[in-house]
Amino acid sequence: xxxxxxxxxxxxxxxxxxxxxxxxxxxxxxxxxxxxxxxxxxxxxxxxxxxxxxxxxxxxxxxxxxxxxxxxxxxxxxxxxxxxxxxxxxxxxxxxxxxxxxxxxxxxxxxxxxxxxxxxxxxxxxxxxxxxxxxxxxxxxxxxxxxxxxxxxxxxxxxxxxxxxxxxxxxxxxxxxxxxxxxxxxxxxxxxxxxxxxxxxxxxxxxxxxxxxxxxxxxxxxxxxxxxxxxxxxxxxxxxxxxxxxxxxxxxxxxxxxxxxxxxxxxxxxxxxxxxxxxxxxxxxxxxxxxxxxxxxxxxxxxxxxxxxxxxxxxxxxxxxxxxxxxx
Amino acid sequence: xxxxxxxxxxxxxxxxxxxxxxxxxxxxxxxxxxxxxxxxxxxxxxxxxxxxxxxxxxxxxxxxxxxxxxxxxxxxxxxxxxxxxxxxxxxxxxxxxxxxxxxxxxxxxxxxxxxxxxxxxxxxxxxxxxxxxxxxxxxxxxxxxxxxxxxxxxxxxxxxxxxxxxxxxxxxxxxxxxxxxxxxxxxxxxxxxxxxxxxxxxxxxxxxxxxxxxxxxxxxxxxxxxxxxxxxxxxxxxxxxxxxxxxxxxxxxxxxxxxxxxxxxxxxxxxxxxxxxxxxxxxxxxxxxxxxxxxxxxxxxxxxxxxxxxxxxxxxxxxxxxxxxxxx
Numbered sequence: 001x002x003x004x005x006x007x008x009x010x011x012x013x014x015x016x017x018x019x020x021x022x023x024x025x026x027x028x029x030x031x032x033x034x035x036x037x038x039x040x041x042x043x044x045x046x047x048x049x050x051x052x053x054x055x056x057x058x059x060x061x062x063x064x065x066x067x068x069x070x071x072x073x074x075x076x077x078x079x080x081x082x083x084x085x086x087x088x089x090x091x092x093x094x095x096x097x098x099x100x101x102x103x104x105x106x107x108x109x110x111x112x113x114x115x116x117x118x119x120x121x122x123x124x125x126x127x128x129x130x131x132x133x134x135x136x137x138x139x140x141x142x143x144x145x146x147x148x149x150x151x152x153x154x155x156x157x158x159x160x161x162x163x164x165x166x167x168x169x170x171x172x173x174x175x176x177x178x179x180x181x182x183x184x185x186x187x188x189x190x191x192x193x194x195x196x197x198x199x200x201x202x203x204x205x206x207x208x209x210x211x212x213x214x215x216x217x218x219x220x221x222x223x224x225x226x227x228x229x230x231x232x233x234x235x236x237x238x239x240x241x242x243x244x245x246x247x248x249x250x251x252x253x254x255x256x257x258x259x260x261x262x263x264x265x266x267x268x269x270x271x272x273x274x275x276x277x278x279x280x281x282x283x284x285x286x287x288x289x290x291x292x293x294x295x296x297x298x299x300x301x302x303x304x305x306x307x308x309x310x311x312x313x314x315x316x317x318x319x320x321x322x323x324x325x326x327x328x
Numbered sequence: 329x330x331x332x333x334x335x336x337x338x339x340x341x342x343x344x345x346x347x348x349x350x351x352x353x354x355x356x357x358x359x360x361x362x363x364x365x366x367x368x369x370x371x372x373x374x375x376x377x378x379x380x381x382x383x384x385x386x387x388x389x390x391x392x393x394x395x396x397x398x399x400x401x402x403x404x405x406x407x408x409x410x411x412x413x414x415x416x417x418x419x420x421x422x423x424x425x426x427x428x429x430x431x432x433x434x435x436x437x438x439x440x441x442x443x444x445x446x447x448x449x450x451x452x453x454x455x456x457x458x459x460x461x462x463x464x465x466x467x468x469x470x471x472x473x474x475x476x477x478x479x480x481x482x483x484x485x486x487x488x489x490x491x492x493x494x495x496x497x498x499x500x501x502x503x504x505x506x507x508x509x510x511x512x513x514x515x516x517x518x519x520x521x522x523x524x525x526x527x528x529x530x531x532x533x534x535x536x537x538x539x540x541x542x543x544x545x546x547x548x549x550x551x552x553x554x555x556x557x558x559x560x561x562x563x564x565x566x567x568x569x570x571x572x573x574x575x576x577x578x579x580x581x582x583x584x585x586x587x588x589x590x591x592x593x594x595x596x597x598x599x600x601x602x603x604x605x606x607x608x609x610x611x612x613x614x615x616x617x618x619x620x621x622x623x624x625x626x627x628x629x630x631x632x633x634x635x636x637x638x639x640x641x642x643x644x645x646x647x648x649x650x651x652x653x654x655x656x
Binding site: 074075076077086143144156158160161163165166167168169170171172173174175177178179180181182183190191192240243244245247248249250251252279280282283 | 402403404405414471472484486488489491493494495496497498499500501502503505506507508509510511518519520568571572573575576577578579580607608610611
């Protein structure tokens, strides 16, 4: 049977987006603040309702959507064989002293979506972004590449030998929780001290330096010495983390997204690159760092690409139909 | 055409081993000190000569061997599309002030072997070991596992989603060169300070604590306080490295080899495990550490398994014919 429409959900700690698309491109996209009260299934119910609303806006019958791709913050765990979300940004029951208005420990996402849709594919948001960039963006058909987002948090999607990595529960790529420093007292939301997120995520930099990450970076770029020292040190840690991944995975290309890199990547690059290039030439020679191409639509397009028919892709590559939505 | 015999080469910094086998098991195995003088192709020529000698010992015609599997220390690089070895343990031209009696920068291994054999498959030694353990050993058919050797050096073979990782030049798994400490002055052979090998490889522990690694571990286990502190600290670093890999790859099982783990693994385990278990439960829950099953024959059996017909494997699993050679 010919597929006319597919749906996509992008679940973040702050907002949820639902998109519906046909062979020519996205038709409608609706976003809402992520629901954080009620029963644990509330997030899944919200996703379904948003998809219905997107269908209505696009003027299509939601029953024509059989397949839904999902990009979501993780980590994931299994409930009765189906993927659920154990994400400390939404589930209040995972961290002591949280300010979230619920006591959820896991969100039964796949189960709720499967009540309505025949075919559901759920990926970590950075993994979905890597699908988007490999299908339509900066690393088309590159077999050995890593997607990196440097933003409020830090996340990775990993591709080796032409295959995107999942791991035992679909949580491969949580390299933001790689331990980097034995000295730093910087605390991560996961409880680690001195992991990459604790050292340099936007949230952590904000907490540690008493101003928001955007303000800190602006001060650094205007030459304020303390801010410059903090940001230069963060860039070094970031470069050491990319080097570690290159040594572990023999990566060729890092494709970069997230608000910190999107705004400051060109300025940061000369601080980051030496931490890779001056080490172990057999692993690092020829490694490149390129910006992501899909911008604000990377998660949505990634989620769509998880379920879209292969014969839609050449047209999307040519016409880049997501660009109309990216400007929103 | 039916395959009657296959060959294997195991290349290390100290010795080379050649093995020939048929469907029932290994027939002969010959080892020699690795040649380090002459032309760069000398190592390849030695490997071919050893295979001929092993054939003679087994009483078979070497022309009956079309396929050779190779386990070798790395890292690798390409010469004219074929794999060569850039290994600082053998190539004297890679490190300033080396005591190696040659100025080789790369060994043209694949090219030399292909002059004699139709089919050559070369893998990093820890990758070959992982093939062995997944085919015949402790992690049979486990999709998400990592082979670890803790010995003179530290090496890893990585398997995610049922596929062993190679990366852009076959160097995935060089996690021994992952940066772990920003404080330590410990120097790795690769030039890094504070990477895992610099911190805890047998060679590095020996250099830093003024006694051989076996003596240091013996002193630690007999309760000598300084030695115990050094070894306990090393075990912590080791556990932090395994945790990092579990977070990056969502690994289920670590399968452990190498002389340090083979002799001291049971004693080390209670020092290593807490560094994994007390972190990020979504990634670390259920992660296990098991000893490798193939012992001293792991590289040879791994190299053989790279080229042996699939229908030999069930018999080898049942009869474990390498055990006769392991005792040598």
